[in-house]
Amino acid sequence: MKTASPQASPAVVFRDVTKVYNGRVTALDHVSFEIPRGATVALLGPNGAGKSTAIDTMLGLRKPTSGDVRVLGMSPAAAVAAGKIGGMVQTGGLPDGAKVSELIALFRQLYRARRSQADLLRLAGLTDIADRRVEQLSGGQIQRVRFALSLAGRPDLLFLDEPTAALDVEARRAFWQSVQAIADQGTTVLFATHYLEEADANASRIIVVSHGRIMADGTPSQIKAYTSVRTIRFSTPVPDTSSLLRLPGVSDVVASGDAVTIRSGDADATLPALYALGQPVRGLEVGGGGLEEALIALTGDGDTAAVPVTSSFDMTRVG
Amino acid sequence: MIAFLRFEIVRTLRNVRFLIMLIAFPVLLYLIYAKQHGTAQGLTVATLLLVSMAVYSGMGSAMFASGPQLARERHNGWMRQLRISPIGTRGWFAAKLVQSVLMIIPGLAVLVVLALTYGHVHLAAGRLGMLAVIIVLGTIPFCAAGLVIGLMFDSQTAQVAQMITLLVMAFLGGIFISWSSLPSGMQTVGKLLPSYHLAQLGWNAAAGRPLGMSHVAVLAAWTVGLGAIAAWRWRQESTAA
Numbered sequence: 001m002k003t004a005s006p007q008a009s010p011a012v013v014f015r016d017v018t019k020v021y022n023g024r025v026t027a028l029d030h031v032s033f034e035i036p037r038g039a040t041v042a043l044l045g046p047n048g049a050g051k052s053t054a055i056d057t058m059l060g061l062r063k064p065t066s067g068d069v070r071v072l073g074m075s076p077a078a079a080v081a082a083g084k085i086g087g088m089v090q091t092g093g094l095p096d097g098a099k100v101s102e103l104i105a106l107f108r109q110l111y112r113a114r115r116s117q118a119d120l121l122r123l124a125g126l127t128d129i130a131d132r133r134v135e136q137l138s139g140g141q142i143q144r145v146r147f148a149l150s151l152a153g154r155p156d157l158l159f160l161d162e163p164t165a166a167l168d169v170e171a172r173r174a175f176w177q178s179v180q181a182i183a184d185q186g187t188t189v190l191f192a193t194h195y196l197e198e199a200d201a202n203a204s205r206i207i208v209v210s211h212g213r214i215m216a217d218g219t220p221s222q223i224k225a226y227t228s229v230r231t232i233r234f235s236t237p238v239p240d241t242s243s244l245l246r247l248p249g250v251s252d253v254v255a256s257g258d259a260v261t262i263r264s265g266d267a268d269a270t271l272p273a274l275y276a277l278g279q280p281v282r283g284l285e286v287g288g289g290g291l292e293e294a295l296i297a298l299t300g301d302g303d304t305a306a307v308p309v310t311s312s313f314d315m316t317r318v319g
Numbered sequence: 320m321i322a323f324l325r326f327e328i329v330r331t332l333r334n335v336r337f338l339i340m341l342i343a344f345p346v347l348l349y350l351i352y353a354k355q356h357g358t359a360q361g362l363t364v365a366t367l368l369l370v371s372m373a374v375y376s377g378m379g380s381a382m383f384a385s386g387p388q389l390a391r392e393r394h395n396g397w398m399r400q401l402r403i404s405p406i407g408t409r410g411w412f413a414a415k416l417v418q419s420v421l422m423i424i425p426g427l428a429v430l431v432v433l434a435l436t437y438g439h440v441h442l443a444a445g446r447l448g449m450l451a452v453i454i455v456l457g458t459i460p461f462c463a464a465g466l467v468i469g470l471m472f473d474s475q476t477a478q479v480a481q482m483i484t485l486l487v488m489a490f491l492g493g494i495f496i497s498w499s500s501l502p503s504g505m506q507t508v509g510k511l512l513p514s515y516h517l518a519q520l521g522w523n524a525a526a527g528r529p530l531g532m533s534h535v536a537v538l539a540a541w542t543v544g545l546g547a548i549a550a551w552r553w554r555q556e557s558t559a560a
Binding site for chain 1: 322323326329330331333334391392394395396397399400402403404405406407557
């Protein structure tokens with residue numbers, strides 16, 4: 001399905017990209033990154049961080065103020081015209097009067113490389129509502145139709161901008177299963193989310209964006225490690241809180257019966273020391289210090305000194 | 320582009336109520352006035368009115384093929400979804416143009432049948448054919464007008480903008496009332512409008528007179544001008560903001 005020559009070029013190259021709206025709101029501030037082919041990457045950040053702007057730029061819906069954006073070794077416009085990329089953009093509505101099956105059939109014809117109608121209906125969980133009209137669909141169903149449309153061309157590169165916003169838990173699970181199946185077929189996937197759990201569970205790499213800048217870029221465990229706080233839970237017959245408090249890295253100990261919860265800034269040091277106490281330790285669990293805390297820690301936690309020029313920054317919907 | 324055109328036509332045809340409303344008004348006017356006696360522009364009232372109503376119906380259908388619906392679909396994000404598909408700007412514009420032209424045909428057909436039966440209009444097949452061609456091709460500037468309205472206005476104001484445009488075109492262009500009975504200032508404005516020139520072409524065709532190339536030139540100029548504005552708005556929206 002893929003041509004030989006541009007195979008070597010990365011799926012996405014962002015080189016020193018800046019996007020300024022109306023000459024004053026900086027949505028992207030000298031952003032550079034590369035995404036190799038076949039990767040599944042999350043763009044993670046609060047609303048207004050610049051995720052949608054970045055995705056719109058890669059889809060050719062917006063032009064960067066400065067810098068260079070290449071997708072699949074081409075300009076975004078060329079990649080769109082060639083039908084090589086698919087996308088689920090935010091607020092991508094559907095036209096009244098059309099049936100689900102007609103929309104999918106249309107997109108299969110607009111793209112040269114096609115998935116079968118049945119495959120698309122199945123991947124997006126639409127088989128039962130293929131004959132419904134757009135006006136009769138719920139928000140979650142519309143989102144699934146848009147997912148099917150983004151897959152119609154069997155794209156080499158798939159962009160998903162907050163794709164699960166209107167989906168319930170069950171639909172979310174099915175959605176990510178389908179994304180996984182598509183990624184397994186070799187499609188590069190880039191999705192934006194403001195949920196760290198979603199990025200953690202579905203991406204092999206997370207790029208954290210805030211205030212139009214990349215704050216962190218790494219594997220999910222690397223990203224989660226940015227929050228040094230870990231919660232260590234275990235049970236022990238007679239908890240000795242004062243000796244537990246003296247363990248390296250420990251900031252807080254809560255004991256309730258034989259259940260103990262320790263908060264540690266350095267779990268790697270705390271755990272050996274805990275076992276060295278010689279007390280029986282059962283059912284040990286180490287949890288991240290709250291996934292959302294990691295995100296807030298990374299994105300500056302309302303630290304206005306770090307806010308460049310973004311005026312539309314909004315932390316309220318983190319988590 | 321063919322696939323998109325078919326898709327657009329299927330979903331438009333599904334909106335039967337909309338299509339009936341589009342045709343109903345000019346048909347009703349024809350039924351009311353066609354039986355009047357007299358001649359004007361060298362034509363019987365029934366023939367004159369056939370042309371007027373065909374122009375009016377054509378303008379409305381052409382503009383409504385894009386207009387408010389386009390504004391709505393820009394607003395709800397469907398246009399963004401289309402822009403990231405391989406349909407391309409040219410394919411989209413071509414499909415919209417053909418769709419607009421096809422939308423004209425039902426209204427025109429109903430009016431012609433009505434004129435030949437109810438209105439007892441006798442037109443040679445050649446003249447009738449010429450009239451049909453003029454109406455279909457002559458409403459292309461109004462397709463462009465619909466695109467401009469759909470691309471310039473938001474979903475709420477596009478409907479109003481469209482109605483005002485249509486009524487101004489109809490009144491000042493001499494379609495609802497005789498152009499010569501307008502105040503002179505309005506006559507000047509009316510004579511600049513594409514509706515005036517389309518109606519003149521239609522009446523000339525029906526009466527077997529020379530069509531008048533100046534009318535064709537004005538319609539072509541409107542098409543180019545409005546088309547350029549639509550293309551500019553399209554580009555502006557796809558790259559800026």
